[in-house]
Amino acid sequence: MSLFRVKGSEIKGVAAAVPGTEIHNRDYEYISPADRELLIKTTGIEQRHIALNGETTGDLCFAAANRLIDALNWERSEIDLVIFVSQSPDHFLPATSIILQNRLGLPKTTAAFDIMLGCSGYVYGLSAAAAMMSTGGFRRGLLLVGDVSSAGVNIKDKSTYPLFGDCGTATALEYNRDYEMFFNLQSDGGGKDSIIMPHGGLRHPITADSLIEKEYEPGVIRHQRNLWLNGMDVFNFSVREAPQNATALLDYCELSVADVDLFVMHQANLLMNETIRKKLKIDSSKVPYTLKNYGNTSSASIPLTLVEHLREPVVPNKRILLSSFGVGLSWGSCYLETGNWIIPETVKI
Amino acid sequence: MLEPGSLKPEVKYRDIPDWSSMYALIIVAFCETEYNVAVTGEDLRKCETVTDLHSLVQSRVGKA
Numbered sequence: 001m002s003l004f005r006v007k008g009s010e011i012k013g014v015a016a017a018v019p020g021t022e023i024h025n026r027d028y029e030y031i032s033p034a035d036r037e038l039l040i041k042t043t044g045i046e047q048r049h050i051a052l053n054g055e056t057t058g059d060l061c062f063a064a065a066n067r068l069i070d071a072l073n074w075e076r077s078e079i080d081l082v083i084f085v086s087q088s089p090d091h092f093l094p095a096t097s098i099i100l101q102n103r104l105g106l107p108k109t110t111a112a113f114d115i116m117l118g119c120s121g122y123v124y125g126l127s128a129a130a131a132m133m134s135t136g137g138f139r140r141g142l143l144l145v146g147d148v149s150s151a152g153v154n155i156k157d158k159s160t161y162p163l164f165g166d167c168g169t170a171t172a173l174e175y176n177r178d179y180e181m182f183f184n185l186q187s188d189g190g191g192k193d194s195i196i197m198p199h200g201g202l203r204h205p206i207t208a209d210s211l212i213e214k215e216y217e218p219g220v221i222r223h224q225r226n227l228w229l230n231g232m233d234v235f236n237f238s239v240r241e242a243p244q245n246a247t248a249l250l251d252y253c254e255l256s257v258a259d260v261d262l263f264v265m266h267q268a269n270l271l272m273n274e275t276i277r278k279k280l281k282i283d284s285s286k287v288p289y290t291l292k293n294y295g296n297t298s299s300a301s302i303p304l305t306l307v308e309h310l311r312e313p314v315v316p317n318k319r320i321l322l323s324s325f326g327v328g329l330s331w332g333s334c335y336l337e338t339g340n341w342i343i344p345e346t347v348k349i
Numbered sequence: 350m351l352e353p354g355s356l357k358p359e360v361k362y363r364d365i366p367d368w369s370s371m372y373a374l375i376i377v378a379f380c381e382t383e384y385n386v387a388v389t390g391e392d393l394r395k396c397e398t399v400t401d402l403h404s405l406v407q408s409r410v411g412k413a
Contacts, residue, residue: 034367035367035369038369042371042375217370230390231370231374232370232373232389232390233390235374235377236387236389239378239381240387271374271375271378272378274378274382275381278382279382279385
């Protein structure tokens, strides 16, 4: 079991940035008006912010990080860790974290590296950042998490296109000897085909054939460089594993569901998330959503939901359970408590 | 759309006008929350009628 606690680093603030362009699912012309309403009702997604003007994940995280650094009044010279988590980096190489070290004006004493994860990425990234910060060898760290999923989906694929929105986030961490976070991380590569972009890596380099579109079922047209999503398999996986994982973490923390003040899930879709919530028997008043206005923002969905839900001044010592699940298959949860977090309003670029 | 009360046990649910994969997900979610029973895509492909689905769920209730 990957159940562990990290003592020695705390979150100081969270910020998010989205592209300024809003796309509404009621305007999605590839399905009938009745199907659009069913889609919106079932997924909870009315609109999404989409990077139509070439904004990259790095650009969005850059905007979020700048906003957060300014809001915190941090000296950039005091930041010495940058971790970037995404499945849609700016380049195959070099790592986007390193490019952002330079763009953000951080010193060359900064340790910077990428983690390639999607929906589960925030919890994984937070565990890595917290563990490094807890050594005491770093003063201040940035966890930059986001995705431009719209770059991978085919507009003619109703099973993916209406779901995903783009977002980049920044989470600020500082060394704090007494602060604790708890994690439970899991993975199952046996489910790799459930959410996959088949071509583009070394297993299947891009050829002319990669971009040939094919209709796999009515309303599902895509090519091999697009995101493929087996909605049923992902649904079965998520509602089976996420509640078990979160329950095991609460047991580890010697807490019950009733002790949790806020349960922030990866924002997949309303049907799936509500099924998980009901299985865990968590009251809906404790479960915030950003699906309606932002859609499924992949790795950014948990920090975006924190930003949208927690307004300043953030009440300290609120008990938060985070739960993330998706592509990999990869999933995990984190238990932590709020501090005097700085949370600027979501930036639109 | 189906009129309320008109869904009979022998109905082949995939033949209902406007049936889509979204309804399959809604059925699976319903089985999870109401009966704590997992129904997979493979299970659904083996079921044709409402009765088939009912039998499947009934055979798994309480065995999670």
